[in-house]
Amino acid sequence: MTLTGGARYFAGRLATGAATLLAISVLVFSAVHLVPGGYAEVVLGPTSSPEVRAALRAEFGLDRPLPVQYLEWLRHVATGDLGVSMGTGEPVSDQLIRRLPVTAELAGLALSLTVLVGVPLAVLAGLSRGRFGRGLSRLAGSTAMSIPDFVLGSLLVFLFSRFALGLPVGGHVPLAEDPVANLRAMALPALTLSVFGIALVVRTGRDAVAAVFNAPHITTALARGERMAHVIRHHVLRNAAIPVITVLATYVGYLMGGAVIVENLFSLPGLAQAVLNGIRGRDYATVQGLVLVASAAFIMINMLADITYAVVDPRVREGHRR
Amino acid sequence: MPFHGDLLSRVSLVVLLGLLAVAVLGPWLPLGDPAAVNVGPRLAAPSGEWWTGTDSLGRSVLPRLVEGIRTTFLLAGVAVMGTVALGVALGMLAAYYRGPIAELIIRGADVLFAFPSLLLAILLVAITGPGAPGAVISIVLICSPLMVRVVRAASLSVVGRDFVVAARVGGAGPVRILLVHVLPNVAGTAVVQATYALSVGMLIESGLSFLGLGLQPPNASLGSLVHEGAVYLPIAPWLVLIPGALLALAIMAVNLVGDGLRDALDVRGVEVRR
Numbered sequence A: 001m002t003l004t005g006g007a008r009y010f011a012g013r014l015a016t017g018a019a020t021l022l023a024i025s026v027l028v029f030s031a032v033h034l035v036p037g038g039y040a041e042v043v044l045g046p047t048s049s050p051e052v053r054a055a056l057r058a059e060f061g062l063d064r065p066l067p068v069q070y071l072e073w074l075r076h077v078a079t080g081d082l083g084v085s086m087g088t089g090e091p092v093s094d095q096l097i098r099r100l101p102v103t104a105e106l107a108g109l110a111l112s113l114t115v116l117v118g119v120p121l122a123v124l125a126g127l128s129r130g131r132f133g134r135g136l137s138r139l140a141g142s143t144a145m146s147i148p149d150f151v152l153g154s155l156l157v158f159l160f161s162r163f164a165l166g167l168p169v170g171g172h173v174p175l176a177e178d179p180v181a182n183l184r185a186m187a188l189p190a191l192t193l194s195v196f197g198i199a200l201v202v203r204t205g206r207d208a209v210a211a212v213f214n215a216p217h218i219t220t221a222l223a224r225g226e227r228m229a230h231v232i233r234h235h236v237l238r239n240a241a242i243p244v245i246t247v248l249a250t251y252v253g254y255l256m257g258g259a260v261i262v263e264n265l266f267s268l269p270g271l272a273q274a275v276l277n278g279i280r281g282r283d284y285a286t287v288q289g290l291v292l293v294a295s296a297a298f299i300m301i302n303m304l305a306d307i308t309y310a311v312v313d314p315r316v317r318e319g320h321r322r
Numbered sequence B: 001m002p003f004h005g006d007l008l009s010r011v012s013l014v015v016l017l018g019l020l021a022v023a024v025l026g027p028w029l030p031l032g033d034p035a036a037v038n039v040g041p042r043l044a045a046p047s048g049e050w051w052t053g054t055d056s057l058g059r060s061v062l063p064r065l066v067e068g069i070r071t072t073f074l075l076a077g078v079a080v081m082g083t084v085a086l087g088v089a090l091g092m093l094a095a096y097y098r099g100p101i102a103e104l105i106i107r108g109a110d111v112l113f114a115f116p117s118l119l120l121a122i123l124l125v126a127i128t129g130p131g132a133p134g135a136v137i138s139i140v141l142i143c144s145p146l147m148v149r150v151v152r153a154a155s156l157s158v159v160g161r162d163f164v165v166a167a168r169v170g171g172a173g174p175v176r177i178l179l180v181h182v183l184p185n186v187a188g189t190a191v192v193q194a195t196y197a198l199s200v201g202m203l204i205e206s207g208l209s210f211l212g213l214g215l216q217p218p219n220a221s222l223g224s225l226v227h228e229g230a231v232y233l234p235i236a237p238w239l240v241l242i243p244g245a246l247l248a249l250a251i252m253a254v255n256l257v258g259d260g261l262r263d264a265l266d267v268r269g270v271e272v273r274r
Helices: A005-033 A038-044 A050-059 A066-078 A092-127 A131-146 A149-162 A179-213 A216-223 A228-265 A271-280 A284-312 B007-028 B061-096 B100-113 B117-128 B132-159 B162-169 B174-210 B222-232 B238-265
Strands: none
Touching: A005 A066, A005 A284, A005 B100, A005 B117, A038 A050, A066 A284, A092 A179, A092 A228, A092 A271, A092 A284, A131 A179, A131 B007, A131 B238, A149 A179, A149 A228, A149 B174, A149 B222, A149 B238, A179 A228, A216 A228, A228 A271, A228 A284, A228 B117, A228 B174, A271 A284, A271 B117, A284 B117, B007 B061, B007 B238, B061 B100, B061 B132, B061 B174, B061 B222, B061 B238, B100 B132, B117 B132, B117 B174, B132 B174, B162 B174, B174 B222, B174 B238, B222 B238
């Protein structure tokens, strides 16, 4: 192999990601097929006749050996066919395309808020020396880390509806229809999800910034007379970026669960809502398809984070330990 | 051993012990039956007579809150014990045996870790059905990978040390080495990680219960109380805000006690994930 360090690093990350995705597909598939009593009994009820159940199993191909079903499923998934909703008969991929914009917008807004508010706060907290400020930021951080999203969301719904603070507390307007109304409807859900993210970024970023700021090369740069803003942008942020990118990737995983809570709380017709409806209605094809897609997206985002490390930090690319 | 935390951690410890006392003593407190309906008016606001109000069935909310605290700690606590047993055993094994066993354990933990946590919980509840067992299994599977990783990392630095080599030369078997020589050296790490796992467990259980996928009525956890009260939020906000605030307080106390323990035991490398 004559791969350079960088190419080998990327290839390695790609292989690990693919293997993890394959393992997760086995996990998702077997989880859904381990349901006690099997799908036919769940759908038709325990009093249904064996003939009717057998017919249903044959219709969905559930009467074949599990490994065969798995490979068949995988073959379809690979071509973009995620199966058909067992509740409505709608293809799962159609649901995905219809609902993805809502969830993607929600996640995008929450992530943007997290970065735009979290990073400056982290830098401020990392540079501050006062004991009082530190104690206060720790208390605020612990509260934001600890408050469950559905409690925070309920509190916002209560405050904004009781005191008519001017933002809608539920419902959805498509972005293409009325961008302003759409953003207003998305504001509270995105805020609910971003509070934990901001706390996470501040907590991690603060320590990283403080550690970098005490390094000799920063002192040198300042002694040379470089301006503070320049030093922070060029020397501190780049070096403190890696741990922050890591927690942002973790945060995206949290967002996928948080979306279930928030879409439920604010009645947003997103993907997470569909997964929840699928569980409640025992629509396993939908659950299976959507959970697989979400996991795949999460794995890809983690790979992206790993690749970003290599871009930010040449030592990673050349195979030195971080 | 005295608990050396800063002020915030010490206050949290007192809050946590108070909540635990309520949880343990709950059934013997003279607050009335949490399940008795029509003991008061429906949806009465908090007052001198009904301190935390009543719910839509005329139940007094106070004994239900106490039961909720009890259940929330109990379910998360049981799950954390499972996590510690599984995570510590697998973590030490993965550090002691190099080769295929370690590889299998580490890869398995990585795969579970690559799953967004609440999605994993929801997927599991699809199999087990809503209820306490599903919630406990979910918490164990979500928290174990991190426990394995952290305990393995701590064990790796122990198994190579001279006293372990000496024990092995002296004829001690793997079970004896792991239990007598490795376990005491990784116990602190496991305890701190277990504290964080407790707060994650409480979040997972309450999140599932909030979605109606956790504890089922008439049982109550803090999350299911919020779930039951959510419909009445505009007219009876105390049904949501009081259990919600208690839940946030409990989780925060656990997290801050965890921070205090981490500093007191000088443990590094533990991780928080939600």
